[in-house]
Amino acid sequence: MWSNVLYIDLDTGEHQVKDRADLFDKYLGGTGVATQLLLEECPPGTDPFSPEAPIIFSIGPLNTIFPCVSKTVSMFKSPMTGELGESHAGGRLSMAMRFAGYDSIVIKGRAEKPCYLSIHDNEVKLKDATSIWNVSSVEVIGKILRQVEPGKGRRSIMRIGEAGVNMVRYANVNVDTYRHFGRLGLGAVFGSKNLKAIVISGTEDVEIPDIAPYSKMYNKLYDAVVDTEVMDKYHDLGTAANINVLNQLKGLPTRNLKQSGFENAENISGEYFADNLLLRKIACSNCPIGCIHIAMLKTTFQKGHEFEVNHISYDYELIYSLGTNLGINLAEDVLRLIERCERYGLDIMSTGGVLAWATESYERDLITPPDTLGIALRWGDTNSYLKMID
Amino acid sequence: MWSNVLYIDLDTGEHQVKDRADLFDKYLGGTGVATQLLLEECPPGTDPFSPEAPIIFSIGPLNTIFPCVSKTVSMFKSPMTGELGESHAGGRLSMAMRFAGYDSIVIKGRAEKPCYLSIHDNEVKLKDATSIWNVSSVEVIGKILRQVEPGKGRRSIMRIGEAGVNMVRYANVNVDTYRHFGRLGLGAVFGSKNLKAIVISGTEDVEIPDIAPYSKMYNKLYDAVVDTEVMDKYHDLGTAANINVLNQLKGLPTRNLKQSGFENAENISGEYFADNLLLRKIACSNCPIGCIHIAMLKTTFQKGHEFEVNHISYDYELIYSLGTNLGINLAEDVLRLIERCERYGLDIMSTGGVLAWATESYERDLITPPDTLGIALRWGDTNSYLKMID
Numbered sequence: 001m002w003s004n005v006l007y008i009d010l011d012t013g014e015h016q017v018k019d020r021a022d023l024f025d026k027y028l029g030g031t032g033v034a035t036q037l038l039l040e041e042c043p044p045g046t047d048p049f050s051p052e053a054p055i056i057f058s059i060g061p062l063n064t065i066f067p068c069v070s071k072t073v074s075m076f077k078s079p080m081t082g083e084l085g086e087s088h089a090g091g092r093l094s095m096a097m098r099f100a101g102y103d104s105i106v107i108k109g110r111a112e113k114p115c116y117l118s119i120h121d122n123e124v125k126l127k128d129a130t131s132i133w134n135v136s137s138v139e140v141i142g143k144i145l146r147q148v149e150p151g152k153g154r155r156s157i158m159r160i161g162e163a164g165v166n167m168v169r170y171a172n173v174n175v176d177t178y179r180h181f182g183r184l185g186l187g188a189v190f191g192s193k194n195l196k197a198i199v200i201s202g203t204e205d206v207e208i209p210d211i212a213p214y215s216k217m218y219n220k221l222y223d224a225v226v227d228t229e230v231m232d233k234y235h236d237l238g239t240a241a242n243i244n245v246l247n248q249l250k251g252l253p254t255r256n257l258k259q260s261g262f263e264n265a266e267n268i269s270g271e272y273f274a275d276n277l278l279l280r281k282i283a284c285s286n287c288p289i290g291c292i293h294i295a296m297l298k299t300t301f302q303k304g305h306e307f308e309v310n311h312i313s314y315d316y317e318l319i320y321s322l323g324t325n326l327g328i329n330l331a332e333d334v335l336r337l338i339e340r341c342e343r344y345g346l347d348i349m350s351t352g353g354v355l356a357w358a359t360e361s362y363e364r365d366l367i368t369p370p371d372t373l374g375i376a377l378r379w380g381d382t383n384s385y386l387k388m389i390d
Numbered sequence: 391m392w393s394n395v396l397y398i399d400l401d402t403g404e405h406q407v408k409d410r411a412d413l414f415d416k417y418l419g420g421t422g423v424a425t426q427l428l429l430e431e432c433p434p435g436t437d438p439f440s441p442e443a444p445i446i447f448s449i450g451p452l453n454t455i456f457p458c459v460s461k462t463v464s465m466f467k468s469p470m471t472g473e474l475g476e477s478h479a480g481g482r483l484s485m486a487m488r489f490a491g492y493d494s495i496v497i498k499g500r501a502e503k504p505c506y507l508s509i510h511d512n513e514v515k516l517k518d519a520t521s522i523w524n525v526s527s528v529e530v531i532g533k534i535l536r537q538v539e540p541g542k543g544r545r546s547i548m549r550i551g552e553a554g555v556n557m558v559r560y561a562n563v564n565v566d567t568y569r570h571f572g573r574l575g576l577g578a579v580f581g582s583k584n585l586k587a588i589v590i591s592g593t594e595d596v597e598i599p600d601i602a603p604y605s606k607m608y609n610k611l612y613d614a615v616v617d618t619e620v621m622d623k624y625h626d627l628g629t630a631a632n633i634n635v636l637n638q639l640k641g642l643p644t645r646n647l648k649q650s651g652f653e654n655a656e657n658i659s660g661e662y663f664a665d666n667l668l669l670r671k672i673a674c675s676n677c678p679i680g681c682i683h684i685a686m687l688k689t690t691f692q693k694g695h696e697f698e699v700n701h702i703s704y705d706y707e708l709i710y711s712l713g714t715n716l717g718i719n720l721a722e723d724v725l726r727l728i729e730r731c732e733r734y735g736l737d738i739m740s741t742g743g744v745l746a747w748a749t750e751s752y753e754r755d756l757i758t759p760p761d762t763l764g765i766a767l768r769w770g771d772t773n774s775y776l777k778m779i780d
Binding site: 309 | 668
């Protein structure tokens with residue numbers, strides 16, 4: 001059991017399911033299996049953007065069965081590095097794969113025209129995505145697919161934004177709005193395959209062979225997470241708690257890593273976000289921690305009290321990438337930058353890295369206005385950074 | 391056309407539709423017809439809580455056809471006054487009645503057990519509401535019915551909270567979350583009939599006999615509302631704009647009407663709400679103004695940044711009733727009081743009036759702690775007022 005691999009060929013739209021107990025028995029977790037599948041499917045020299053390049057998702061035997069085991073791994077050849085691409089995402093994806101009965105999914109080929117995959121239990125369909133291909137915002141894509149696809153409550157929706165469609169080499173894949181396959185450009189690989197989104201859900205029941213010892217172990221792990229203080233900081237302040245801590249330890253990436261501490265860290269710390277901007281906390285399926293912190297950003301777009309309201313998930317990595325490492329002094333400005341990257345589906349750590357590098361290069365006259373489309377780059381200048389992202 | 395009256399008998403669950411062109415041709419608008427229907431259905435001496443007492447809803451021929459004509463009238467014998475009960479509500483109700491093809495609805499009798507009415511086009515069903523009868527919060531009732539009933543996007547949901555179920559004589563009927571049949575106790579009449587809610591939707595197309603002059607008139611009215619400044623204040627600040635104006639004119643009900651101006655009016659003015667608490671503005675169906683102002687109230691309910699977030703519709707009448715007339719100094723406290731009344735489904739103007747009267751009486755020793763369940767009443771003491779509402 002739990003060794004089904006779903007193979008999908010985007011060239012033909014066909015699929016098959018193989019029992020790969022050989023892999024699942026031999027290799028450890030979803031990552032072990034996915035690595036082997038990549039070895040099988042992606043021979044040396046494969047162009048990451050070629051139809052032959054595979055996209056592999058995998059969960060392991062513990063996913064959804066024990067608390068906190070909620071991540072899915074994606075494995076691909078990275079268009080960013082030309083090396084192994086590995087990225088992990090939470091959300092509801094591992095639950096949806098478990099319910100649908102697929103432990104791994106291997107996607108190859110290139111669809112003739114824009115498409116998305118609709119996977120509900122045994123029903124695997126390649127659907128036309130022409131009408132949503134150029135919808136830039138990943139949030140809007142999510143809203144549309146929630147309307148037209150079934151599986152509410154037991155589904156996961158992955159999609160790419162404008163960055164992925166344009167094969168920006170650090171485009172991400174958005175998973176269930178607030179989580180991502182962030183690193184190494186999986187979004188660009190989606191784009192190269194004309195694949196806009198994947199919706200997956202299932203109704204399968206999960207049978208536990210020996211329920212008594214399982215429950216005992218489950219409760220032990222659950223209590224270790226919930227009844228002790230080990231995980232408190234992740235629920236209270238979230239990973240953003242690290243900003244102040246690392247600032248004190250002199251380990252906070254600041255101004256393109258020129259500094260290891262930021263004089264205004266307090267103003268964009270996890271404490272500041274939680275006290276002033278935090279709206280709610282949510283959890284990935286099957287995780288009792290609930291570390292996803294969602295802030296509200298209210299922006300006036302017109303006189304007469306006309307507001308746009310955005311809900312934005314923030315984390316330590318995002319705050320240093322688009323905050324301290326760019327010398328940004330206001331938490332609201334960090335949110336504005338995060339929101340802009342999210343909208344396009346850009347990996348925020350890479351985007352922040354590029355902007356930080358560009359700012360230092362600009363400062364040292366290594367790049368000049370013609371290189372930046374005329375935009376002057378200065379530490380802490382949010383509006384210039386927003387223009388750069390656009 | 392447009393003269394259908396739906397008669398529903400809660401005793402038997404049966405219904406019939408009669409063409410009452412005689413009424414619609416003779417009397418002006420929904421209010422005229424509803425008044426006549428009340429005259430027919432509610433002879434002198436009828437107990438407002440008896441099965442014989444009717445609940446009447448009516449729209450007029452202009453509803454949904456011309457801009458801003460978005461209100462439905464309810465007509466009943468008021469358990470609050472023993473006199474004519476008339477209350478108007480916006481939301482989506484008049485649209486839903488038009489689409490369902492009913493210009494008036496007359497409800498009589500008393501259901502044997504808790505029920506709600508499910509009206510979708512010609513399908514009129516009395517459904518069991520036992521499981522939701524004691525769900526206090528009108529917000530939760532709305533969420534449940536949105537899940538189980540069809541008609542999304544073309545429906546309206548009326549429901550009562552704990553106040554209506556307990557036949558509090560100034561219980562209201564909540565319409566589509568943010569609007570109400572607020573005054574004179576229609577919610578209590580619902581409660582007396584074991585009627586928890588009414589869901590109504592329809593798919594009928596509305597045919598306009600002579601489209602060219604209609605369009606001309608429509609556009610003229612639309613422009614009068616949108617392209618001039620006449621209605622600007624209702625969209626910008628909403629009716630709450632009146633707080634500062636009436637304070638200057640010395641016409642602001644303050645401390646049980648002992649004063650006509652409030653020294654802290656600025657702090658709970660429409661300007662303050664819009665600048666600091668306003669989240670968004672919405673409109674009733676068919677209304678281009680969008681005067682419904684919704685504020686966000688974020689309340690910490692536990693250490694560790696655990697927030698409850700409520701979206702609360704505010705208006706001038708609510709702010710003076712639970713604000714200036716009680717001597718409340720903080721806008722957030724006004725929202726807390728509004729939210730509490732909303733949850734139970736209490737008419738806010740009446741609740742505010744009762745609390746203001748009680749506070750002055752308490753101040754003058756006309757009532758004493760035994761009368762207030764031991765709660766000391768003082769102007770501006772939000773927590774005592776919250777306890778009183780509970």
